[in-house]
Amino acid sequence: MKIAWLGLGLMGSRMVRHIAQFHDVHVYNRTASKSEPLKEICTVHTNIKSCVKEADVVIMMLSTPDVVEKVFVSDVLPHVKEGTIIIDMSTNLPNLTTKLYTQAQEAKLHWVDAPVSGGLGGAQNATLSIMIGGDQSIVKRLMPLLELMGSKVVYCGSSGHGQHTKMANQISVATNLAGLLESMEYAKHVNLNAKDVLTLINQGAASSWQSIHNGPLLVEEDMNPGFILAHFLKDLRCVMHEANLRSLHLPIVEKITSMVESIINEHNQDLSTLALVEYYRCNNPK
Incomplete structure (x- = not known):
């Protein structure tokens, strides 16, 4: 299978290695230097058109909903062949996902949303949880490919349901992270x-995933980015956008979103999510 991969950030650069062992993989990244470490196992492209034009599957792992929409509409849609499957593994707005699904259908393409959870360790070790939305017949064809990257690959329903599942997941991530930080600050x-x-x-x-995996890093003051604040804030804003559309009150997520915004404004958006501990330290000096 010929696969085009767009987006080689912290997650994408690790995930793509697993499928490159079994498929003909072509990669593109806006910052070209991030493609260089993959040139021994993938075909590296300098533009999206050449990367996607003969692909059977295009996988996108991009930073924001706006970027996903722009790349798909401007750079992918005009250049892929009929029947190509587009897999968006970014965390995206569910309502935008269904819009892009419709656009793909109109162009005789297939759109699948497949956001992931599990952090850098999951990406490195192919143990991600992958939440899938889309046409079940298409998803069934993709399962062997997705199982190369994840140990828990779950079909969640029609288009957008993978992203809705990711929203629910991120609500739990946020509250568990805040709970860990508050308990350790109290201690x-x-x-x-x-x-x-x-x-x-x-x-x-x-006990939670946050306490097991991030707790030891917090104790050791290891703030090296695994999941950065900028991406965490993007996810939280996606959650709040969907909640507001439904007049759904999520006071804890709303507060955590405000806390993350505060730390980014005062420090750096590329810090680890554990840098949220600075919010507590600023407000609880000792």
Whole structure:
């Protein structure tokens, strides 16, 4: 199968390696230097047109909904062959997803939304959770490909349902992360041993993916980016956009969104999500 891959950020650059072992993979990235490490296993292109024009499948792993729409409409749609399957693995707005699905259908293409969860470790080790929306017959054809990148590949329903599932996932990510940060901040202020507290959290009812994977990094003050604040904020804004469309009140996510915006404004959007701890430190000096 000939596959075009667009977007080689922290996640995409790791995910694409798994499929390159089994397929003819062509890659494009706006910052050309990010393609260089892949030139031994993929065909590197300097423009999207040449990358996608003969592809059976185009996979997009891009930064924002606006970028996804622009790249698809301006750079992919005019150049792919009839019957090409477009897989958007970015986190995107569900309502934009259904719009792009319709545009793809009108052009005799297929659109599948397949956002992921599991962080850099999941991307590196092919253990991502992949949430899929789209036509079930098309998704069935794609399962062997998607299973090269994820250990939990789930069909969630028609177009947009993969993205809706990702919204629900990110609500839980946000609240679990904030809960971890608050519990560790409390432990610090009452002079508890952070490692002991984290061990007990992870052995009891308070355990979560955040406490297991990010808890040790927090204790060690390791703020190297895994999932950066800019992308986290994008996801939270997608959640709030969909919630507002439905007059759905999500007070915890709304507050966390405000906290992330504050840290980005004061520091750097490329920091790890664990940098959200600075919000607590600024408001709870010790």
